Amino acid sequence: MRHSLTLAALAAAGGAFAQSPVPAYGQCGGQGYTGSLVCVSSFYCNKVNDWYSQCVPNSGSSVSTTVKTSISSSSTTVVTKPPVTTSRTISTSKAVTTTAAASGPSPTTSGTKFVIDGKAGYYAGTNSYWIGFLTNNDDIDLVMQHLASSGLKILRVWGFNDVTTTPTDGTVYFQSFANGQPTINTGANGLQRLDYVVKSAETHGIKLIINFVNNWTDYGGMAAYFKYAGITSNTQWYNSTIAQTQYQRYIKAVVSRYVSSPAIFAWELANEPRCTGCDLSTLKTWVINTSKYIKSLDAKHMVTTGEEGFGPIAGDDGSYPYQLSAGGSNFTANCEVPTIDFCTYHLYPESWSVTPTLEWGTQWIQAHAKACSAVGKPCLLEEFGASNNCTIESSWQATALAAAGTGGDLFWQYGDTLSYGKTSQDGNTAYYGDELYACLVDKHIKAIDSL
DSSP, rough: OOOOOOHHHHHHHHOOOSOBBBBBTEEEEOOOOOOOOOOOEEEEEEEETTTTTEEEEEEEOOEEEEEEEEETTEEEEEEEEOOOHHHHHHHHSSOOOOOOOOOOSSOOEEEEEEEEETEEEOOEEOOTGGGGOOOOHHHHHHHHHHHHTTTEEEEEEEOEESSSOSSSSOOHHHHHEEGGGGGEOOOOTTTTHHHHHHHHHHHTOOEEEEOOOOOSSSSSSSGGGHHHHTTHHHHHHHHHHHHHHHHHHHHHHHHHTTTTTTTTEEEEEEEEEOOOOOHHHHHHHHHHHHHHHHHOOSSSEEEOOOOOOOOOOOOOOGGGSSSGGGOOEEEEEHHHTOOSEEEEEEEEETTTTTSSHHHHHHHHHHHHHHHHHTTTSSEOOOOOOOTTTTHHHHHHHHHHHHHEEEEEEEEEEEEETTTTTOOOOOOOOETTHHHHHIIIIHHHHHHHHTT
8 A cells, every 4th residue: 555654754753762661572772783782670681693782581589680782783781770660651551561482483374274383263453564763673673563462463573674865864764866876775764673573573573564665655665676777667666686786685685684583474576466467477487486485485484376366267357446447466376386385465446447346346355365275375365445334344344354265454554653653644554542443453353262
């Protein structure tokens, strides 16, 4: 889906790292980290790697708190008085708990079901494109805590943030194409922000879908590559050796950081890739080549496409989204690629000028579920929205849950009240603790648990 929240707005919203004691399981050190080095009472700062140190429980009670921290590649030990535990007001009536999640086997599939922590079943989740652009670790932890306490298991986040003019004000970006040459930003305002999202997800038992580029121009997208690659369209991007070489360099930079992380659910080629007007072989060849490349870097985690589900399907109604011209892609053909582990589809009838919304969406879900069953892989209803209409969206969830072939669904999008206020409302946002959230999450999780 497209988004309009700007990098400048996110920079203003994110704020600076808090200097009060770091809360339980929060970050307390690492290369580029500028926040507090002191943990709350009964916790100490444990070095995980050069990039990350975390507040973990002491083995027993003590009068003082030992802080073991890492700045760059060095390590020091500082003995301090026990810090005063601080608290903050959370705009919700639900209790929030933080529990270190055990690392288990990587998520995988079993037929048309997903397997998480060794358990095959149907899993629910959501989308938060903005979480990797936040600069306040407490905000990230709060989101993860809320997801975990709600029973949501999968979170899809943007693993890209491309710019053509390098920010000078500390704004978060992951890759810059300024000055004619691409630069991958691994600094404190770059991929280290995504590092913290992954680490917090590990702590809270949340599994992440991370993608690498956007079809749309939000946060750069394929268009950010144009000048560097000497091209002028997304259609050319798929066939440009220069663009694809840099795209794969970026993939490697991201995947190599988290290849051993238990928080990765899947790597995703792109957000809503389209190649309108292309020969069908263009997009499929790109799917084959890119998924093979990711598997060569990381054979442990799953790979998927991030596509919307366009193209003909047995028994479809012939409407526009089922036509090959809709996105220059064939959902079933891409789903059959051996290095694609599961198949994604989205659902926005209003945006696609399809009516009636409820009935058409139901048919769309059932058709894709049947197609996935035929291929023998799970479908993931990865994005869906109907202008925050609880009746319609909860009905789609129930249809997906009942449709053999669909292994999970992620509503678009998650909202919360963070240190700076509410996150973006794009017309399809359900905020933690509100009435719509209760409809799409609480009710849905109970239905899943009752299976």
